[in-house]
Amino acid sequence: MRGERRSSARGQSVEFADHRNYVAGDDLRYLDWNLYGRLDRLFLKLYEEERELPVTLLLDASESMGFGVPRKFDFARQVVAAVGYVALCGFDRVRVSVFPGRAGMLEELGMGERALSQEAIATEALGSVRGRKSSLQFLKHLGLLEARGAADFNASLTRCAMETKQTGLLVVVSDFLDPAGYEAGLSALISRGFQVHAVQVLAPEEVNPSVFGDLRLVDSEQGTMQEVTFGRYRMEAYQSTVRNYVQRLREYCTGRGITFFQVVSDCSLEELLLKRLRESEVWG
Amino acid sequence: MKFLSPLAFAFAATIPVVVVFYLLKRRRVTRVVSSTLLWQRFLAENQASAPFQKLRHNWLLLLQILLLALAVLALARPYFSGDLSAGRLQVVILDGSASMRARDGKPTRFESAKEEALKLVDGLRDRDQMVVVLAAGVTEVRQSPTSTKPMLRRAIRESQATDSPTRLIDALKLAETLTKDAVGAEVHLMSDGGTTDLAELEDKGMKVIYHRMGERGSNVGIVGIDVRGHPDDARQRLVFATIANTSSNAVSTTLELLLDGRVLEARNLSMEPRSTVSQIFNATQEQDGYFTIKLNHADDLDVDNEASVVSRLPQPMKVLLVTEGNGFLEKALRSVPGVALGVVRRIGAGKLSADVVVMDLPGTMPWPEANALAIRAAAPGWFTNAVETEASAVVDWRSAHPLLRSVGMETVQVAKTLAVQTPVWATSLVEAARTPLIFAGEYERRRVVWVGFDLYQSTWPLRISFPIFIANVMEWLGSGTREGGASTIHTGGSYRIPASESGGDVRVRMPGGEERLVRVESGEKEVLFVETTRAGVYRARVGTNDYVFAANLTDAQESDLWPREELKMGKHAGVTSTTVRRADLETWRWLAAAGLVVLLWEWWYYHRRTV
Numbered sequence: 001m002r003g004e005r006r007s008s009a010r011g012q013s014v015e016f017a018d019h020r021n022y023v024a025g026d027d028l029r030y031l032d033w034n035l036y037g038r039l040d041r042l043f044l045k046l047y048e049e050e051r052e053l054p055v056t057l058l059l060d061a062s063e064s065m066g067f068g069v070p071r072k073f074d075f076a077r078q079v080v081a082a083v084g085y086v087a088l089c090g091f092d093r094v095r096v097s098v099f100p101g102r103a104g105m106l107e108e109l110g111m112g113e114r115a116l117s118q119e120a121i122a123t124e125a126l127g128s129v130r131g132r133k134s135s136l137q138f139l140k141h142l143g144l145l146e147a148r149g150a151a152d153f154n155a156s157l158t159r160c161a162m163e164t165k166q167t168g169l170l171v172v173v174s175d176f177l178d179p180a181g182y183e184a185g186l187s188a189l190i191s192r193g194f195q196v197h198a199v200q201v202l203a204p205e206e207v208n209p210s211v212f213g214d215l216r217l218v219d220s221e222q223g224t225m226q227e228v229t230f231g232r233y234r235m236e237a238y239q240s241t242v243r244n245y246v247q248r249l250r251e252y253c254t255g256r257g258i259t260f261f262q263v264v265s266d267c268s269l270e271e272l273l274l275k276r277l278r279e280s281e282v283w284g
Numbered sequence: 285m286k287f288l289s290p291l292a293f294a295f296a297a298t299i300p301v302v303v304v305f306y307l308l309k310r311r312r313v314t315r316v317v318s319s320t321l322l323w324q325r326f327l328a329e330n331q332a333s334a335p336f337q338k339l340r341h342n343w344l345l346l347l348q349i350l351l352l353a354l355a356v357l358a359l360a361r362p363y364f365s366g367d368l369s370a371g372r373l374q375v376v377i378l379d380g381s382a383s384m385r386a387r388d389g390k391p392t393r394f395e396s397a398k399e400e401a402l403k404l405v406d407g408l409r410d411r412d413q414m415v416v417v418l419a420a421g422v423t424e425v426r427q428s429p430t431s432t433k434p435m436l437r438r439a440i441r442e443s444q445a446t447d448s449p450t451r452l453i454d455a456l457k458l459a460e461t462l463t464k465d466a467v468g469a470e471v472h473l474m475s476d477g478g479t480t481d482l483a484e485l486e487d488k489g490m491k492v493i494y495h496r497m498g499e500r501g502s503n504v505g506i507v508g509i510d511v512r513g514h515p516d517d518a519r520q521r522l523v524f525a526t527i528a529n530t531s532s533n534a535v536s537t538t539l540e541l542l543l544d545g546r547v548l549e550a551r552n553l554s555m556e557p558r559s560t561v562s563q564i565f566n567a568t569q570e571q572d573g574y575f576t577i578k579l580n581h582a583d584d585l586d587v588d589n590e591a592s593v594v595s596r597l598p599q600p601m602k603v604l605l606v607t608e609g610n611g612f613l614e615k616a617l618r619s620v621p622g623v624a625l626g627v628v629r630r631i632g633a634g635k636l637s638a639d640v641v642v643m644d645l646p647g648t649m650p651w652p653e654a655n656a657l658a659i660r661a662a663a664p665g666w667f668t669n670a671v672e673t674e675a676s677a678v679v680d681w682r683s684a685h686p687l688l689r690s691v692g693m694e695t696v697q698v699a700k701t702l703a704v705q706t707p708v709w710a711t712s713l714v715e716a717a718r719t720p721l722i723f724a725g726e727y728e729r730r731r732v733v734w735v736g737f738d739l740y741q742s743t744w745p746l747r748i749s750f751p752i753f754i755a756n757v758m759e760w761l762g763s764g765t766r767e768g769g770a771s772t773i774h775t776g777g778s779y780r781i782p783a784s785e786s787g788g789d790v791r792v793r794m795p796g797g798e799e800r801l802v803r804v805e806s807g808e809k810e811v812l813f814v815e816t817t818r819a820g821v822y823r824a825r826v827g828t829n830d831y832v833f834a835a836n837l838t839d840a841q842e843s844d845l846w847p848r849e850e851l852k853m854g855k856h857a858g859v860t861s862t863t864v865r866r867a868d869l870e871t872w873r874w875l876a877a878a879g880l881v882v883l884l885w886e887w888w889y890y891h892r893r894t895v
Contacts, residue, residue, distance in 0.1 A: 063318075064318035064319045065318075066318075067317070067318035068318070072318070175318065175319070177318065177319035177321045177322065178321070179319075179321055203318060205317075206318065206319075206322060211313075211315055213312075213313055214311065214312040214313065215312055215313055215314075215315055216312040216313065216314045216315070217314075217315055217316075217317050217320050217323055218314060218315070218316045218317070218320075219317065219319055219320040219321075220316055220317065220318050220319070221319065222320075224320060225320075226320040226323050226324060226327075227312060228323055228326075228327065234330070237326065237329070237330050238322075238326050240329075241322060241325050241326040241329050241330075242322055244325075244329070245322060245325060
């Protein structure tokens with residue numbers, strides 16, 4: 001199926017892409033006779049193949065994304081909605097993969113049948129969307145999603161890489177705060193051939209905590225506890241820790257050709273979409 | 285090492301309490317967060333950068349335990365036994381004179397002196413001893429040598445300044461006695477230096493540290509008061525007052541004269557800086573009473589702004605002449621104004637009602653209980669060998685003595701006289717070549733004028749000087765008899781109150797209104813009242829008799845409030861005031877306070893991390 005998105009794959013179109021040496025068996029219609037006249041050598045003209053671009057949007061809907069004012073999950077949904085909408089308008093096929101998986105988890109949580117059916121249906125519907133006309137439905141289904149449950153980041157990304165038949169653009173929107181790390185998951189995506197973009201969404205409270213004193217912190221997903229004595233005088237040290245963590249993630253991504261963005265959920269969405277993503281040529 | 289208070293080790297029980305506090309788990313607030321991942325990293329990184337992170341709490345614990353242990357040790361008052369040299373002796377002399385009540389101290393000079401003395405007590409080392417002496421009209425040892433600081437403090441705090449003139453000599457002599465053989469002894473004199481009587485201490489070599497009190501000399505005071513009869517009108521009295529302005533500014537004020545508390549006259553008074561003026565008031569007095577001069581001027585010293593003088597109307601003096609017949613003498617006595625003369629041939633046994641007895645008869649006899657003019661008469665024991673001899677001419681006489689005022693002896697010849705030695709209690713007034721002709725003195729608290737020759741054996745009764753001498757004698761003997769001559773005393777002085785014949789105690793009402801009861805032993809004829817440290821009018825009641833007397837400061841030196849920079853001790857020695865206090869101030873309190881501050885800071889720092 002052809003789309004309007006220019007692909008790095010070479011094919012038949014009116015857009016000239018490159019030359020290559022002629023080898024036996026090539027279609028003689030694409031020989032560049034002008035070059036033959038000048039250089040006395042046979043070159044074959046290559047054209048860009050215009051086809052539809054599979055856009056995969058990996059949305060972290062784990063419990064940890066439900067924190068922050070505004071919520072990280074809301075911000076993440078807005079990013080997914082924006083990227084998805086642009087893709088749909090370009091006649092690309094959009095697939096939203098929500099992790100952790102909804103169906104089994106909803107049953108485990110004992111949710112009501114209606115909520116179960118609605119979120120499961122929305123998740124299912126977001127599995128494959130195409131065409132501008134579907135954009136409204138796409139946005140509606142995104143709105144039905146909620147952040148809950150514990151996610152295994154690496155396993156989720158690896159499963160996504162395995163399940164996807166056609167690689168293309170892939171945007172991971174998550175907080176990347178998994179105790180098991182993020183390397184295995186991102187590595188699986190890269191090896192599968194995805195053009196990966198990573199958006200890390202952190203809450204303002206995670207960057208600049210406002211709770212002080214003798215604390216017993218409970219991890220929302222893992223349920224583990226951590227005792228901390230925290231005061232304003234240790235704020236700088238904490239922020240340094242956050243910066244180091246983000247920097248390591250950025251370096252990991254950059255080293256593997258992954259475009260990386262770090263945002264705080266109270267920052268301007270327009271800034272991210274219209275400036276930073278455009279500058280990074282996530283879209284033209 | 286031994287301990288004075290071993291029971292204080294019981295406080296060591298607090299050390300486990302501190303440990304328990306550390307062992308107690310701190311109460312933590314539970315918060316659900318998105319992920320603890322960042323916090324784990326944060327803790328890991330910070331612990332990694334602080335190698336003693338885990339030990340930090342333990343260091344605090346150790347420090348606190350150490351501090352507590354030291355405090356417990358200090359409370360146990362450890363000491364070492366050993367041969368220790370004796371501590372220094374410090375004698376603190378508090379000048380309690382009137383000028384020390386000047387209000388240019390904190391709030392008075394005396395209070396400043398006490399404050400200074402208390403600082404010296406604070407600086408006293410363990411083995412040092414201190415004596416507290418209050419030098420006022422009477423020198424009083426407020427605290428004998430001791431190292432016990434509470435006793436010294438109490439003695440200093442309870443000391444009060446008086447209205448007496450400065451008299452430091454007794455206190456310094458006492459200090460000299462105390463410090464004579466003491467090594468390193470010091471005498472701390474807290475005074476304004478208003479004294480000039482220290483010449484005796486010139487060669488004593490005493491180590492005196494003079495702490496000068498006072499800042500200025502702003503004062504106007506009454507430095508003299510007297511009352512006399514008017515020479516022309518017996519009902520009129522003349523009150524003399526001398527007022528000194530010791531300040532460096534001109535002063536305008538008012539001066540009031542009061543009789544028994546009633547204002548008789550008020551007049552304005554203007555005085556130049558550092559000047560003295562005399563004022564004479566003329567007042568009519570109907571009965572005995574006391575005059576008060578009051579200065580309405582606000583200055584640093586109140587006590588010299590008021591002075592009183594007791595004034596009694598003149599009474600006829602009863603004179604008893606004992607003679608075989610002496611026309612010259614009788615005539616001369618009758619010519620003295622105010623004399624009621626009685627003449628007898630022989631003095632009888634029993635109490636005399638006369639104020640003055642004139643005995644014109646030779647020989648030794650029991651002495652009458654009155655002031656006496658004795659012509660050849662003597663009491664037993666006056667002379668060892670009195671023989672009549674021919675007298676040479678009068679060779680010398682004391683013309684400055686009140687008895688010889690306007691009396692010239694150059695034309696007097698004496699044929700025969702008793703050759704005697706002047707008794708120790710008397711002063712020779714007129715002398716021949718080998719014997720006194722006339723002497724005077726006080727014998728058994730009675731005034732005596734003795735003439736050694738028979739008047740008929742001399743040319744004196746024919747000379748003008750004789751009636752003048754008799755008049756002088758009557759005035760001198762009379763002033764010593766009639767109560768009132770000594771009814772005005774200086775503060776700190778003594779007043780003789782005649783005891784009642786029927787016995788009974790003496791009640792004295794003080795200027796402030798409080799009463800003092802003075803016990804009178806049986807047989808005592810008079811009581812010496814010395815508690816006159818407050819200026820004002822005192823009223824003594826003895827049986828049915830009332831005696832009024834006044835105590836005044838009236839001391840020009842005391843009213844001059846300018847503090848002296850140097851205390852002169854004779855011509856060559858002196859002590860300059862010191863501004864640097866030599867006090868060994870203990871510092872352990874400051875160190876303990878610093879320790880407490882450190883402990884509080886540590887506590888604050890520890891808890892700040894959780895805020």
